[in-house]
Amino acid sequence: xxxxxxxxxxxxxxxxxxxxxxxxxxxxxxxxxxxxxxxxxxxxxxxxxxxxxxxxxxxxxxxxxxxxxxxxxxxxxxxxxxxxxxxxxxxxxxxxxxxxxxxxxxxxxxxxxxxxxxxxxxxxxxxxxxxxxxxxxxxxxxxxxxxxxxxxxxxxxxxxxxxxxxxxxxxxxxxxxxxxxxxxxxxxxxxxxxxxxxxxxxxxxxxxxxxxxxxxxxxxxxxxxxxxxxxxxxxxxxxxxxxxxxxxxxxxxxxxxxxxxxxxxxxxxxxxxxxxxxxxxxxxxxxxxxxxxxxxxxxxxxxxxxxxxxxxxxxxxxxxxxxxxxxxxxxxxxxxxxxxxxxxxxxxxxxxxxxxxxxxxxxxxxxxxxxxxxxxxxxxxxxxxxxxxxxxxxxxxxxxxxxxxxxxxxxxxxxxxxxxxxxxxxxxxxxxxxxxxxxxxxxxxxxxxxxxxxxxxxxxxxxxxxxxxxxxxxxxxxxxxxxxxxxxxxxxxxxxxxxxxxxxxxxxxxxxxxxxxxxxxxxxxxxxxxxxxxxxxxxx
RNA sequence: GCCCCUAUAGCUUAACGGAUAAAGUACCAGUCUUCGGAACUGGUGAUGUAGGUUCGAUUCCUACUGGGGGCACCA
Numbered sequence: 001x002x003x004x005x006x007x008x009x010x011x012x013x014x015x016x017x018x019x020x021x022x023x024x025x026x027x028x029x030x031x032x033x034x035x036x037x038x039x040x041x042x043x044x045x046x047x048x049x050x051x052x053x054x055x056x057x058x059x060x061x062x063x064x065x066x067x068x069x070x071x072x073x074x075x076x077x078x079x080x081x082x083x084x085x086x087x088x089x090x091x092x093x094x095x096x097x098x099x100x101x102x103x104x105x106x107x108x109x110x111x112x113x114x115x116x117x118x119x120x121x122x123x124x125x126x127x128x129x130x131x132x133x134x135x136x137x138x139x140x141x142x143x144x145x146x147x148x149x150x151x152x153x154x155x156x157x158x159x160x161x162x163x164x165x166x167x168x169x170x171x172x173x174x175x176x177x178x179x180x181x182x183x184x185x186x187x188x189x190x191x192x193x194x195x196x197x198x199x200x201x202x203x204x205x206x207x208x209x210x211x212x213x214x215x216x217x218x219x220x221x222x223x224x225x226x227x228x229x230x231x232x233x234x235x236x237x238x239x240x241x242x243x244x245x246x247x248x249x250x251x252x253x254x255x256x257x258x259x260x261x262x263x264x265x266x267x268x269x270x271x272x273x274x275x276x277x278x279x280x281x282x283x284x285x286x287x288x289x290x291x292x293x294x295x296x297x298x299x300x301x302x303x304x305x306x307x308x309x310x311x312x313x314x315x316x317x318x319x320x321x322x323x324x325x326x327x328x329x330x331x332x333x334x335x336x337x338x339x340x341x342x343x344x345x346x347x348x349x350x351x352x353x354x355x356x357x358x359x360x361x362x363x364x365x366x367x368x369x370x371x372x373x374x375x376x377x378x379x380x381x382x383x384x385x386x387x388x389x390x391x392x393x394x395x396x397x398x399x400x401x402x403x404x405x406x407x408x409x410x411x412x413x414x415x416x417x418x419x420x421x422x423x424x425x426x427x428x429x430x431x432x433x434x435x436x437x438x439x440x441x442x443x444x445x446x447x448x449x450x451x452x453x454x455x456x457x458x459x460x461x462x463x464x465x466x467x468x469x470x471x472x473x474x475x476x477x478x479x480x481x482x483x484x485x486x487x488x489x490x491x492x493x494x495x496x497x498x499x500x501x502x503x504x505x506x507x508x509x510x511x512x513x514x515x516x517x518x519x520x521x522x523x524x525x526x527x528x529x530x531x532x533x534x535x536x537x538x539x540x
Numbered sequence: 541g542c543c544c545c546u547a548u549a550g551c552u553u554a555a556c557g558g559a560u561a562a563a564g565u566a567c568c569a570g571u572c573u574u575c576g577g578a579a580c581u582g583g584u585g586a587u588g589u590a591g592g593u594u595c596g597a598u599u600c601c602u603a604c605u606g607g608g609g610g611c612a613c614c615a
Contacts, residue, residue: 280613287615316610410578422575487580
């Protein structure tokens with residue numbers, strides 16, 4: 001938003017100064033205070049081809065920029081950056097809008113026409129959600145929220161693998177506790193065993209899947225504030241004919257062939273290392289076949305953007321699926337949308353000093369529930385979201401627990417609580433009126449406000465690249481600005497005009513922190529309740 | 541063997557190809573008669589190795605080394 005506005009201003013000035021459309025350039029918050037508020041590389045990218053001196057080139061644009069009156073000052077530094085400082089009026093106008101309509105702040109209409117389908121978690125319904133499932137859950141949910149703020153209509157979907165051999169294996173495990181080859185273990189298996197009356201493995205498995213979904217998976221998701229619009233049943237693909245249509249389409253298109261008693265789809269033509277089975281020699285469809293059907297259906301449902309959030313253990317698989325969609329389905333369904341794969345790297349868990357290998361089948365895993373209870377949902381969520389999905393996440397249970405009173409979550413929440421505390425004393429939150437005059441009396445206020453101004457840009461950026469970890473870093477930075485404000489500037493004891501102005505700034509800050517925390521999915525408490533037991537003992 | 545992710549401060553992590561590589565934590569030194577010290581201010585400290593492309597590389601390319609994941613008629 002701010003960047004977009006400034007981008008336009010710079011572009012216009014460039015047009016006037018140079019007489020042609022500028023090359024692709026960026027506006028970014030200045031790296032250092034001394035460079036001003038924002039900077040652009042427009043001169044450097046323009047001189048890339050010609051080899052002209054970027055500093056001299058920049059001077060031409062600066063003259064035009066100065067005439068726009070948007071900036072208090074514009075300067076050029078080597079090797080050709082143009083730095084500008086916006087006027088206080090520009091910032092104050094922005095703050096007024098934030099406080100004036102908090103609901104609209106950060107909200108964009110850029111995504112208004114975009115319908116998004118995001119699939120995440122999609123955990124096998126053969127056991128409780130694990131810590132690894134948690135990563136996808138937190139990331140997916142956060143992406144969904146950002147896109148909603150961006151203006152998109154977002155459908156959240158969980159693909160339920162309620163069919164296939166694992167369901168039967170689950171049934172087998174339940175009916176044959178004595179089988180040493182049994183595939184699943186854990187207390188929940190013992191509990192299920194008492195409740196399942198079915199004698200057929202398939203039926204027992206299906207019954208168990210329903211119970212696991214309803215009594216374990218959904219409640220856990222709900223406890224962290226995640227509710228899917230739809231739980232899409234794998235089995236239903238066959239009942240509705242979607243599966244058959246998709247397979248016919250592959251066959252008629254000449255993409256399949258039979259060999260070794262099975263039916264294969266030729267993915268090698270799209271660069272795969274080998275072809276894949278879609279119909280096994282026993283006549284049952286492979287998981288891949290069902291998922292092709294599922295994706296063919298996704299493409300037909302009128303979405304502009306499909307997002308799949310999956311774990312790294314499915315990476316190879318995402319590539320195959322992508323080949324099918326891009327190579328076959330897109331054309332067949334004349335789909336002009338965008339398909340995004342968000343692949344989250346593995347979560348490894350350490351407790352009592354050693355790694356715990358997670359496997360539902362072996363029964364060695366830590367349920368998400370347990371972590372949420374021990375570490376707390378806010379902290380767990382923040383820890384998971386503060387890392388890029390591309391990096392492995394080593395979750396140290398012991399450290400997460402022991403550090404529970406000293407981490408960035410409290411730091412940010414405390415910033416929010418401090419503002420709330422001030423408002424409790426100086427104004428009722430709900431009858432706060434925007435003062436006539438808002439003043440910037442200190443560089444600290446300026447820095448805080450500039451940080452707030454970045455929020456809408458951040459939302460836009462994440463709506464594009466889906467890098468939700470940026471939210472946690474932004475939130476920490478915002479909290480730092482606030483704490484600095486709190487320590488150095490006061491409301492109490494100041495002249496009424498200044499006090500009111502500062503309340504306005506605090507109001508805007510509070511709104512921004514709250515919005516950011518909402519996107520991350522953690523609470524913004526107006527009071528922090530300190531747990532005295534856990535407080536570190538002071539030296540005498 | 542092939543494919544993918546990854547290597548940044550003691551530790552956990554940031555950084556559209558840009559300027560003096562940024563935070564938290566740990567450590568050192570400071571800051572409270574006033575809005576909540578779970579705070580603030582200052583300091584120590586880092587791009588795995590070797591090349592290449594570029595005005596400019598943590599970022600792109602190649603090789604090497606270390607860590608992780610995937611290579612089923614499982615899902």
